[in-house]
Amino acid sequence: MRATVRILRRATLPESKCKGRCCAGKAFTLIELLLVIATITILAALMMPALATAEAKGKRTACLNNLKQCALSFQMYSADNDGKLAQNYPLQQAGTDSWVLGDMKVSVDSTNSALIRQGKLFPYASQVALYRCPADPSRTGPAPRVRSYSMNGWMGSRYMDTYQRSNGFRTFVRDSELSAAGPSRLWVILDEHEASIDDAWFLVTMDDSRPFASFPATRHEHSYGLNFGDGHTEFYKLRQSDAKLTDAGVSPSDPDWQRLKQVTTIR
DSSP states (O other), X not given: OOOOOOOOOOOOOOHHHHIIIIIHHHOOOHHHHHHHHHHHHHHHHHHHHHHHHHHHHHHHHHHHHHHHHHHHHHHHHHHHTTTBOOBOOOTTTOXXXXXXXXXXXXXXXXXXXXXXXXXXXXXXXXXXXXXSOTTOOOEETTEEOXXXXXXXXXXSSSGGXXXXXXXXXXXXXXXXXXXXXXXXXXXXXXXXXXXXXOSSEEOOOTTSSSTTSSOBOOTTTSEEEEEETTSOEEEEEOOSOHHHHHTTOOOTTOHHHHHHHHTTOOO
């Protein structure tokens, strides 16, 4: 018997028919392309505010986390040093035992991360990024400043006892003093405005002589973060505009100022 071999041909259309039927179906007209581009543009425009909001919320959360870590380091330092609080003095009296070093208005200090590492809290909050708010826009030349946070001037030294009109308000240099006053009621470190920050000491004049001589940040939807002696953190919403704060035009009766005073110290 002879074996019969059949060769099967692929079921394809003739070349002329392929060109007519397939290729024509894949082409886009100019109008269709313009419609696609317009649709993508509209969708991108709709998504941009949502993306910007998500980014702002992420930076806000990161700032609160930084302040939380600083609060924990403040407590751990005290526990390791016989109940003493980390030192906090104005720049002219600040020594090497300060909680952090450097003046953000001095260019060589403002980008020097070594000054952060030399601070007494750094062994407990040992990442330089923890001392800077991620939303802080301040820079010295091309480099971002290394610090955004400052400590309550009534904490960490008796300096404010020498203030001529302290009016009997307390300073705190030991955790026992802070505990007796109520640590959940008193702030320790806050996010300071980039136009105000210099040393790491935040001035609050309880006699209302200089409302917002140092002023808090406004970069989180016109709010600033702060931590408290018990370790918790909060955001305070400001009513005043940036211009009113920076022009020293704040009245002693201003509600933003009075709110900060209420959590600064006690008699």
